[in-house]
Amino acid sequence: RICPGEPTAINPNGNPNLSYEWSPEDEAIDLTNPWNPVVTTTIDRTYAVTVTDAERGCTIIAEVEIQVEDAVGLDVEPEVSNHCGGELTLTATTAVEATINWFLLPDNIPLGSGNELTFVPPLGTSELYAEAVSGANCTGRDTVTINNYPIDADITSDVLFCEPTDTTSLSVINNDPAQELTIVWASTGVLTDPSTGASVVVDPNVTDTFTATVSNQFGCSEVLTTTVTVIDLEGDLSISAEPTDILLGESSTITITGCEECTYEWFPPTGETVFPENGPVVTTTPNADGELTYTVVVRLDGCEQTLSITLSVLNAICDTKHLFFPNAFTPNNDGDNDVLRLYSSFLDDLLEVEWMVYDRWGEELFRTTDPRGEWDGTYRNEQLAPDVYGYWLRVVCPNEQELIQKGNVTILR
Incomplete structure (x- = not known):
């Protein structure tokens, strides 16, 4: 029994000193060595052979039946694989039960065994083959060509601008000259028309993410993505204080708004502090009065912006310099000094206020506990005559100090 299509010597014990005549002498039999001819066939055949020993004068005639084993029928799919990197799986099938081994050419490097092979092929074009051996020791071989050309290209790295910009350029760089790349950019924000080619001009004010689909002649493709970030701290940030x-x-x-991921470095006036020391919202309790300016440096991804705000701090001293009660007024409805009232830059912060006006005989004419209370110079809806009147004032300041003041106030008409 021989394997189909495999040259097989059919008389391995033949004696080259004897004479052999084979019949028929067809295309399947090679009689270069007639004592042990080689038959290559895919179908069963029968040969007659006449063997003569001239020295002894003997002749015998025999018949040789050639039976062909079932073909291994090895087939590997796919025969040509355009691969784009990573693992590749090849599948082999046989017509009969067989043992299959895989080898990488040209050095016949073993890759594995079995009907399925999963491996990472080398970059570029390579060949491998599967070899199947049946139970009858017949073999089959099938070769596969692999074109492993994953996209080898880079896109412009992420771009960052610290202030508004109109346009910028982005590019795809081909790292493998053997690859013929086709590049198609997603059109959003791309100003170049058509949006193909290695380089384009983009508008980062439309979108901050740009993608390019890159393909090669082997059917591989990859989507490359980059971002263009425009950080406009000046336009985004605002500073406010409550109260000022x-x-x-x-x-x-003091509150900074407009950036959640920024860092903050505060510079309060000399001798002053903020809490917490860093953050978008801080609290300060000044130790000095006057105009105090607080400065903060806001940073994000290498960009920075300086902001400042001024607080007006008043020292509420409980004396007649900071609490003024007039000694005369002119209630003549001319819009100027028509009422008698208490004046202070911290009037609304007073803890207690009470003042009254009385005539020269001690009769009470007006009394109020409203810090903004006013007297128009009337008593029981009657205008009082120009004269000198007495007043009494009591104030408790924000620092809980008390001021009591008595004096005269003149009505002028």
Whole structure:
């Protein structure tokens, strides 16, 4: 029994000193060595052979039946594989039960065994083959060509601008000259028309993400993505304080809005502090009065912006310099000095206020506990005559100091 299509010597014990005549002498039999001819066939055949020993005068006639084993029928799919990197799986099938081994050419490097082979092929074009051996020791071989050309290209790295910009250029770089690349950019924000080619001009004000689909002649493709970030701290940030006008000893909260991922470095006036030391929202309780300017440096991804705000801090001293009660007024409805009232830059912060006006006989004409209370010079809806009247004033300041003052006030008409 021989394997189909495999040259097989059919008389391995033949004696070259004897004479052999084979019949028929067809295309399947090679009689170069007639004592042990080689038959290559895919179908069963029968040969007659006459063997003569001239020295002894003997002759015998025999018949040789050639039976062909079933073909291994090895087939590997796919025969040509355009691969784009990573693992590749090849599948082999046989017509009969067989043992299959895989080898990488040209050095016949073993890759594995079995009907399925999963491996990472080398980059470029390579060949491998599967070899199947049946139970009858017949073999089959099938070769596969692999074109492993994953996209080898880079896109412009992420770009960052620290201030508004109109346009910028992006590029795809081909790292493998053997590859013929086709590049198609997603059109959003791309100003170049058509949006193909290695380089394009883009507008980062439209979108911050740009993609290019890159393909090669082997059917491989990859989507490359980059970002263009425009950081406009000047336009995004704002600073505010609540309140901006405070009394000495009171607190104000300063707030930065417009950036959640920024870092903050505060520079309060000399001798002053903020809490917490870093953050978009801080609280300060000034130790001094006057105009105090607080500065903060805001940073994000290498960009920075400096902001400042000024607080007006008033020292609420409880004396006649900071609390003024006039000694005369002119209630003549001319819009100028028509009422008698208490004046102070921290009027609304007073803890207690009470003042009254009385005539020369001690009769009470007006009394109020409203810090903004006013007297128009009337008593029981009657205008009082020009004269000198007495007043009494009591104030408790924000620092809980008390001021009591008595004096005269003149009505002028």
